[in-house]
Amino acid sequence: MENLSAFVSQHSALLQNINLKNEMGTSNKPPKLLRMEDYPSWNDKFETYVQALNYETWTAVEEEYIIPKDENGSNYRLSQIADNDKNQFLREKKMLNLFQQAIKAEIFQLLKHNGSCYSIWQALLNKDRGNPDMRKSKMALLKKELDIFTVVKGETFEQLVERYCHLVNEMKRLGIDKPDYEYIGKLDDALPEEWNTFIMIQQSNHVAYA
The missing domain is CATH 1.20.58 (Methane Monooxygenase Hydroxylase; Chain G, domain 1)
Known part of the structure; x- marks a missing residue:
């Protein structure tokens, strides 16, 4: 019984630690949005996390940028991007990577957006507000x-x-x-x-x- 009690206690502490890391984020992982109900509090934590990490990356949600596509409709790779456009391209990719880490897959799949980070951010806001x-x-x-x-x-x-x-x-x-x-x-x-x-x-x- 004592062993079982110790196991439950240890397991509970581990879950609490995981939940805290999901909520606040870590040095190499952004705060996690697991439920849309948590969006209002997650919004502020995520914004602060990204801005502290690299404010230039955060600007991807403030101004829309669409990654150019080739004749087959596929996004350009970095080697195909013009030199004067590479900073925007990299900023967009970094922000998209953070979104993919931070937003639960089931939530991401239901967002209505055009693929740009700006549209993803707006889709989250609209989903939180409802129809x-x-x-x-x-x-x-x-x-x-x-x-x-x-x-x-x-x-x-x-x-x-x-x-x-x-x-x-x-x-x-x-x-x-x-x-x-x-x-x-x-x-x-x-x-x-x-x-x-x-x-x-x-x-x-x-x-x-x-």
Whole structure:
């Protein structure tokens, strides 16, 4: 029984380590997108990873580049690319390699793109947002959630702010733009009266240390 318990414990620790590496990436492997549900958090980690690795490579998702094809419809090899085009060609290939490492094959196969890294990045964004009807419905739901946002019984100030920031980030990710003062005002309205003293103290401390 003790041996079995030790094995389970060791196995569990190994799985946790693998999951952490998949989520955060390693020095030679980008963060892994295993489920579309994880896209919002993966998006930021992957962008940071690639930019830290080589910002020039990251520009492949910011401006579309289509690798030239020969008369048979096959992509050109590096030896066939004009000298003034080789940097873009290499940038595209490096970024494509990172995508292939980072995105689970089953997800990659369902993306609608034209083969360029720019179109792959946009396809991921569109897949996360859903079709227009789904996106419209989700946007309406988030707006309603903002309208009725309030503190939950037993919730700490930190938990409330964390929950509110998640809601605001979701809205901004879907393109719902509101002035910052509206977001701040709504959070202020959600706070219970008994927290006013706490907020005033925090504001005083902020001013004192500014």
